[in-house]
Amino acid sequence: MGDAAQIQFDTIPSFLGVPVGDLEDLVPGQVAIAGYFCDNLSRPAAEQRYLARQLRYASGHGKAPANAIDLGDVNVFPLEPDKHFSAVVSQCVAVLETGARLVLVGGDSSGLKALGTAARQVTGADVPVIEVTGGIAGNLPNVQPVILSVDLQELAANWVSHPHRLAGLSPAQMAAQIVATPGNVIAAAIYGLAPALDNRGSTEVRAALAILREVSDRLEKGAG
Structure with a gap:
């Protein structure tokens, strides 16, 4: 690849500035982050699909x-919907079977359902879902595979442009819950935010970005 082409490739926006890659690039223990461009299936709300972008x-x-x-x-x-769910599950399975850990970003909560089905296919058992807003779960062993659910609709009103509630969590409170998540976190879904596509969205996007970094760090850690 020529220098000019390499420079152009390197400037492609990516989550947290990480390298852009594909399935064959994954190795065990790596954190794979993928966008989920769907917001009309579970608790629909227009423009949630734009969060990843x-x-x-x-x-x-x-x-x-x-x-x-x-x-x-x-x-x-x-x-x-049927084709969609089957396709998303199979893609999640393909990632998890490499031994990598998967984060789905954006869209509605249907991505979380697909992650749960994929994790069950890979592990052979139901994998508990831990909600960040639900407080710390019970005494899960470090080896227990779990999925982390981060619903950004639970952010307090002053952090979002289209609030669903006045009370809620700050990004720092969500981050503390993420860090303290027990078990072996093999996957996560970050969803529920329809970011404003103008200057109003800057606060909520920065908050979501900080939360994504915490999720990535927690998945890299693996066992709690």
Whole structure:
């Protein structure tokens, strides 16, 4: 690849500024981050699908997590729910079978359902879902696979442009819950935020970006 082409490739926006790659680039223990461009299936709300794009644009070129990769967006078929769910599950399975850990970013909570099904297929057992806003779960062993659910609709009103509630959590409170999540976190879903596509969205996008970094760090740690 020529220098000019390499420079152009390197400037592609990516989550947290991490390298852009594909399935064959994954190694065990790596954190794979993928966009989920679907917001009309579970608790629908227009424009939730834009979260992944906005987080990539806001990531800049700061210090990137050392063991993470941006896989791009999963293939979705939101107008064909059965085909969509099957396709998303199979893509999640393909990532988890490499031994990598997967974060789905954006869209509605249907991505979380797909992660749960994929994790069950890979592990052979139901994998508990831990909600960040639900407080710390019971005494899970460090080896217990778990999925982390980060619903950004639970952010307090002063952190979002289209609040669903006045009370809620600050990004720092969410981060503390993420750090304290027990078990072996093999996957996570960050969803529920429809970022404003103008200056109003800057606060909520920065908050979501900080939360994504905490999630990436927690998945890299693996066992709690």
